[in-house]
Amino acid sequence: MTLTVSLATLMAGIVIGYLWQRSRSCSISGYRDLFLFRDTLFMRTIIGMALGALTGYLLFYRFTPLMSDFPLYLHNEPGANSLSTLILAAIGGLGYAFFSVLAEGCSLRHHVNATTGNGMSIFYLLGFYSGVLFYWLIVSNIVDILIRLF
Amino acid sequence: MKVDKLTAGFFTGLWAAIAQAWVGVLPPSAFGICFISHPSDLFNWTVNRIFGTSFYVHDPSLDLPVLTVLGVLIGASLATIQHKEFKFRMPRNPLDHYLNGFMVAVFGLMLGYCSVHIIMGLTYGSLIAATGFAGMMVGVALAVLYIKWSARR
Numbered sequence: 279m280t281l282t283v284s285l286a287t288l289m290a291g292i293v294i295g296y297l298w299q300r301s302r303s304c305s306i307s308g309y310r311d312l313f314l315f316r317d318t319l320f321m322r323t324i325i326g327m328a329l330g331a332l333t334g335y336l337l338f339y340r341f342t343p344l345m346s347d348f349p350l351y352l353h354n355e356p357g358a359n360s361l362s363t364l365i366l367a368a369i370g371g372l373g374y375a376f377f378s379v380l381a382e383g384c385s386l387r388h389h390v391n392a393t394t395g396n397g398m399s400i401f402y403l404l405g406f407y408s409g410v411l412f413y414w415l416i417v418s419n420i421v422d423i424l425i426r427l428f
Numbered sequence: 429m430k431v432d433k434l435t436a437g438f439f440t441g442l443w444a445a446i447a448q449a450w451v452g453v454l455p456p457s458a459f460g461i462c463f464i465s466h467p468s469d470l471f472n473w474t475v476n477r478i479f480g481t482s483f484y485v486h487d488p489s490l491d492l493p494v495l496t497v498l499g500v501l502i503g504a505s506l507a508t509i510q511h512k513e514f515k516f517r518m519p520r521n522p523l524d525h526y527l528n529g530f531m532v533a534v535f536g537l538m539l540g541y542c543s544v545h546i547i548m549g550l551t552y553g554s555l556i557a558a559t560g561f562a563g564m565m566v567g568v569a570l571a572v573l574y575i576k577w578s579a580r581r
Contacts (some may be wrong), residue, residue: 280491286451290443291499291508294436294461299507301436302429307467309568314575318459319433320441324547326437331458331551333438334445335494342449347554356456358555367471370539371546371563372570374464374532379571382527384543385463385536388529389497395516398525405526409533411475412469414483417534 287409297389306375306384362428444548453488458552462545464536466496539563 291427297303305327339345347353357363376383381402383391388406391399440461446464447453449458459465465486473482488494493514508514519525536542539560541549546564 280488283451283453284492284495286447288452288495288499288502290447290461291496291501292503293445293499294440294496295500295503295505296507297431297436297439298500299430299435299450299504300511301433303436305435305547306568309565310512312574313568313572322433323437325442325452326434326439327544327547328437328551329456330438331444331548335552336444336448338445338449341542344449344452344454345457350457350553351555352554361535361558364559364569367539367560368566370535371548371560372567373535374539374541375543375567376571376574377528377531378535378543379568379575381525381532384539385467386467386500386544387540388469389463389500390504391501393501393514394508395514396562397517397522398519399440401522401525401530405529405531406467407528407529407551408526409472410537412530413534413537414468417538418484421538422571 296392298386299393304383304387307382307387308391309375310341310379358409362425365428366424440544441548441551443450444545447505453494455487458545458548458554459488460548461496463497464533464542464545464550466494467541468533468537469493470495470497502575 301323304320305324308318308322308324311320335345335348339348351358379424381388382398385406388399388402392424393401444458444460448457453460456526468491468492469485474486474491475481476485485493516580543561543564546557546561550561
């Protein structure tokens with residue numbers, strides 16, 4: 279099963295990487311351009327993702343037990359009744375979006391752009407993976423303490 | 429060959445549903461694609477294997493990691509090579525970009541979602557994703573105000 283997951287995610291990743299490179303898609307520039315210029319071009323990616331996901335979830339949830347918790351808010355979502363989790367999600371979302379707008383793109387877009395030789399994305403990814411290491415070494419412990427306290 | 433943004437987005441969203449329904453990329457639910465958790469899982473899984481550490485990985489990556497990141501790098505490279513678009517461009521302020529990437533990873537892991545995954549979470553009806561999305565909209569608004577303020581200076 280895990281080999282299936284690895285191979286399937288690899289294959290899907292190849293298709294998604296190709297499509298996102300050819301379409302110059304981004305999942306954060308849509309909001310930025312809408313707020314900054316009232317431009318909706320990049321919102322097409324976000325609308326497409328929402329339509330694709332909703333179509334898939336609605337199609338599949340009747341036929342597979344793996345989607346028995348759809349929609350999640352009606353099925354006792356893990357962590358959703360904890361105020362500290364919701365506060366962390368709000369702070370995390372705020373910080374993620376703020377720095378993504380300053381970085382001129384979402385993390386998926388930078389992975390794609392790095393393959394074109396874009397130095398900005400290459401330095402972004404160096405910082406990104408340093409941040410992953412920093413989070414699991416330091417920040418995750420602080421987050422755990424905060425969740426236990428509140 | 430140009431691809432429409434709507435098409436790229438639609439396939440990405442549909443894959444998230446297929447990944448859960450047919451491939452079994454869960455728990456958590458709506459985890460079919462994430463460019464915070466999947467890179468973190470691949471990175472942590474590799475570090476754990478090499479150095480014997482025990483950094484956190486999600487359930488689907490316990491034995492073998494999800495390879496979405498590797499796939500995207502391969503797929504985007506194929507498109508780049510096919511259309512002869514590779515050209516190394518050195519940025520003017522590399523440290524700024526490094527710090528932006530660093531902060532995105534830290535805040536993204538705190539949230540547990542990226543801006544792609546959060547759309548999947550929202551459409552799946554997650555309250556945590558909805559809260560994170562509200563935070564994201566505030567973050568975008570603040571960043572836009574900051575950009576406008578910087579431009580006026």
